[in-house]
Amino acid sequence: MPNILELRDVYRNFSRGIFHTHTIQAVDHVSFSLERGKTFGLVGNSGCGKTTLSRLITRLLPLTSGHILFEGEDITHFDHQKAKTYHRAVQMIFQNPEASLDPSMHIRDSLLEALSIHQIGSTREERMQKILHTLELVGLSDPLLARYPHQISGGEAQRLVICRALLLEPKVLLLDEPTAMLDVSVQASIMHLLKALQQELGLTYLYITHDIELLSWISDTIGVMQQGQLVELGSRTQIIESPAHSYTKTLLHSYTHWK
DSSP: OOEEEEEEEEEEEEEESTTSOEEEEEEEEEEEEEETTOEEEEEOOTTSSHHHHHHHHTTSSOOSEEEEEETTEEGGGOOHHHHHHHHHHEEEEOSOGGGGSOTTSOHHHHHHHHHHHTTOSSSHHHHHHHHHHHHHHTTOOGGGGGSOGGGSOHHHHHHHHHHHHHHTOOSEEEEESTTTTSOHHHHHHHHHHHHHHHHHHOOEEEEEESOHHHHHHHOSEEEEEETTEEEEEEEHHHHHHSOOSHHHHHHHHHHHHHO
8 A cells, every 4th residue: 555644635624712703724635645665745834734733643732624544544533452553554743852751851861761652572671671772763872861851952862752752653754843943053953863764664654844945955845835725735846846825936936936
């Protein structure tokens, strides 16, 4: 099955006002697919519905209508066990890594907790071996395990969050502006890390950003969102070199003008 995740006519609205008479269409009948082992880039300005869409995919928000299929099965119909398996398989990486880590826990304990919750590894020794191997994958060393989150850099924190996600052996990573809080040089190192991990582990990425330049480097397919709608969808080459929609052209013009 080439497509690991598929969105079909996904719709989510929110009611506003004292009497809930005003409806906002946050995600307005969006359809696209994630091809296994590839990167789908989703670009648009703040408030266009990108993050709401990620929350629908991770089941943090219910759909108003439409369907989300994971490996051919509708996730809204999952029982408790299937939902737990799905939450392991589809992991979220947020833009602020420090907010994703418990400041009161040593990093070692935070990683062990993730494995314990999902019952991965039968002994502490097995779990520690898995942690050490995965730390090496993301370019970190074991002395970091004795620290607290406030004692590491932003780049180390983001690598650590990626490490914690990889411990659960996911198939899909949802990356919501994962380098937005980092310095430019650190951003580049994280992007190269993500590329390397995808090649080594066969991961599928949904990369959410407002930066179309970044997607021109990492994405295989790009979707452009505006006001809750997917206004353009195509290969990286099509979107970057021959955009059809006026909003896509505006995004590209803004980047080239700034550059």
